[in-house]
Amino acid sequence: MTNPLVQLQNATKQFIDGKETHSVLDAVNFSLNRGESVALTGASGSGKSTLLNVIAGFESLTDGTLLLNGIDAKTWHDPQWSLFRHQQLGVVFQQFNLLTPLNVAQNIAFPLSLSKQKWNPWCDHLVAKLEIDxxxxxxxxxxxxxxxxRVAIARALAHKPSLLLADEPTGNLDQKAGLEVMQLLTEIASEGDCAIALVTHSLECAEFMQQGFHLANGQLHESQ
Incomplete structure (x- = not known):
C-alpha cells in the first residue's frame, strides 16, 4: 500500500497576537492520495489558506506532523522544499501572480526552467485545452x-505536478468564467493524475471536487 501524497497528523497552527494565542488549526487530521480532489470551505479567517500554506511549506506547524509522500517534512530545509515545489507541486493563486514582464509562453515555461525542463507536447496540450494557444x-x-x-493554471500544471493547491482560483472571475475555469482545471488535473486541494467560498466550485471538508474553529469536518 502506497503512502498518501499528503498527510497531516494532529496538525496545530497558532498565531500570537500580543498576549493572546489564536489556534487556526487545532489538531487537524487530513490525508490526500494521488489523483484525489478535495474542496476546503469555511468562513474567511477560518484557516483554509493557512492549511494550504502549511502543505506547501510556506508556513510551518506549531505542533503535529506533515508527511509528504510518507516523509516527515519537519526535517526538510530549503533544498528539499525547493525540490518538492519544482518537481511535485503546482499552485494557483486568486491573484494570478503572473510575471508581468514576460509573455504568456514565458510565464508557462518558467516552472519548467526551474526543474531544467523544456516546452513539450504536454504544454501544447495544456494551452490548446485552455484555449490560450x-x-x-x-x-x-x-x-x-x-x-x-487560464495562463496561471497552465503554468501550475506545465511540469506535471502530483499535487495542485488552488486558493480561490475563481475568486476574481464572474460566475460563468469561474465555472469554465473549474471544469478545465479538474479535467486537466485528472489527465495528469494530479491531486487537488481547493480552497473556495463557492459551493458550485466545491462540487467539482470528489470530497469536501469544512473548516471551523480550527477543526476540519467532512461536508455533508
Whole structure:
C-alpha cells in the first residue's frame, strides 16, 4: 500500500497576537492520495489558506506532523522544499501572480526552467485545452482576468505536478468564467493524475471536487 501524497497528523497552527494565542488549526487530521480532489470551505479567517500554506511549506506547524509522500517534512530545509515545489507541486493563486514582464509562453515555461525542463507536447496540450494557444506571444498584462487565470493554471500544471493547491482560483472571475475555469482545471488535473486541494467560498466550485471538508474553529469536518 502506497503512502498518501499528503498527510497531516494532529496538525496545530497558532498565531500570537500580543498576549493572546489564536489556534487556526487545532489538531487537524487530513490525508490526500494521488489523483484525489478535495474542496476546503469555511468562513474567511477560518484557516483554509493557512492549511494550504502549511502543505506547501510556506508556513510551518506549531505542533503535529506533515508527511509528504510518507516523509516527515519537519526535517526538510530549503533544498528539499525547493525540490518538492519544482518537481511535485503546482499552485494557483486568486491573484494570478503572473510575471508581468514576460509573455504568456514565458510565464508557462518558467516552472519548467526551474526543474531544467523544456516546452513539450504536454504544454501544447495544456494551452490548446485552455484555449490560450493563440495568446502565447501576448504580454499577460494585456489579457482579461479569465485569460490570465487560464495562463496561471497552465503554468501550475506545465511540469506535471502530483499535487495542485488552488486558493480561490475563481475568486476574481464572474460566475460563468469561474465555472469554465473549474471544469478545465479538474479535467486537466485528472489527465495528469494530479491531486487537488481547493480552497473556495463557492459551493458550485466545491462540487467539482470528489470530497469536501469544512473548516471551523480550527477543526476540519467532512461536508455533508
Amino acid at each position: 493563440t495568446l502565447l506571444s501576448r504580454h499577460v498584462a494585456s489579457l482579461s482576468g479569465g485569460q490570465q487565470q
